[in-house]
Amino acid sequence: MKAIVCTRYGGPDVLRLAEVATPVPADNEVLLRVRAASVNALDWRLMRGKPLIARFIAGGMRRPAHAGVGRDVAGEVVSVGTGVTRFAPGDAVFGACIGAFAEYACAKVDRLVPKPAHVSFESAAAVPVAGTTALQALRDSGRIKAGQRILIDGASGGVGTFTLQIAKALGANVTAVCSPANVDAAHAMGADRVIDYTREDFLQDGQRYDLVVGANAHRSIFDYRRALREAGIYVMAGGGGSQILQGLLLAPLLSLAGRRKLRFVGAKLGLGDLHVLQGMLAEGKIVPVIERRYALHEAADAVRHVEAGHARGKAVIVMP
Incomplete structure (x- = not known):
């Protein structure tokens, strides 16, 4: 079979299309015919091995422990391991895997759920990592409540589009921060207010929020802290290397001073949250935004596009 492999850390050029053996499922696994996969920031961070924590996730300091690339998946079950009773050949599913x-x-x-019948494989593949990140940022780290005022910085990216839609589904009043090209899309997804960051600075308008989510955090953690009401919460769900370090190192310390809390969220994929997202997907509460579609041999271009940081929604790799 054909697969994208990564055997050393580096830029998108280290990704290559190779002929590899078809994997055999373990007792608690299923073999999928992949119909679609989507690209996340996680993929290019593991590819580059940066920041350093990415190498621990990838399982190797000198090279990735697994050559397979990609986590989000949607496809059809081909065969099942001896201990599997939840799925059978022919089932359409989505979730996460390695490769x-x-x-x-x-x-x-425990990383797969059935795909809603009316939802395409492409849309289902866009959900797992970004959707889980958004859900856990809002519900677990942000302690979201209906009626709260929420600011989402980076509302048009992969995590941001899910954060906006889930926040509205949970009854929040949402202010979305995005580029001018994405203002209309943010309104269409239900944002109560949209800030074009090229024209307005959300710190200068006097508004303060119960919850701020940095879905693609470009600013200092101190800026986001200033945007909070008393007892407000800032959750960092994405950003560059310096922002990640601030989230990991400074957020716990700054949270000790005063009632404002600052938190960093990394998605913890699990069956429970996949079922929550499956239900939202089936009911139309979340509608994945797919900006571009790529063939398997174009995977390096897809990763390069997402790494550039200006993707609108998700980039999806589609199998023939």
Whole structure:
């Protein structure tokens, strides 16, 4: 079978299309015929091995422990391991695995849920990592409540589009910060107010928020802290290397001073949250935004586009 592999750390040029053996599912796994996969910031961070924590996630300091690339997956079950009873050959599913950028991939059963019948494989593949990140940022780290005023910085990216839609589904009043090209799209997704960051600075308008989510955090953690009401919460769900370090190192310390809390969220994929997202997807509460579609041999271009930081929604790799 054909698969994208990464055997050393570096830029998108280290990704290559290779002929590899079709994997065999373990007792608690299923073999999927991959129909679609999507690209996340996680993928290019693991590819580059930066920041350093990415190398621990990838399982190797000198090179990735697994050559397979990609996490988000949607496809059809081909065969199941001896201990699998939840799925059978022919089932359409979505979730997460290692090595989703391939014609076939093995996934653990506790990382998969059935795909809603009316939802395309492409849309389903866009959900797992970004959707889980958004859900956990709002519900677990942000302690979201209906009626709260929420600011989402980076509302038009992969995580941001899900954060906006989930926040509205949970009853929040949402202010979305995005580029001028994405203002109309943010309104269409339900934002109560949209700030074009080239024309306005959300710190200068006097508004303060119960919850601020940095879906693509470009500013200092101190700026986001200033945007909070008393007892407000800032959750960093994405950003550059310096922002990640601030989220990991400074957020716990700054949270000790006063009632404002600052938190960093990294998605913890699990069956429970996949079921929540499955329900929202089936009910139309979240509608994945897909900006571009790529063939498998164009995976490096897809990763390069997402790494550039200006993707509108998700980039999806589609199998023939």
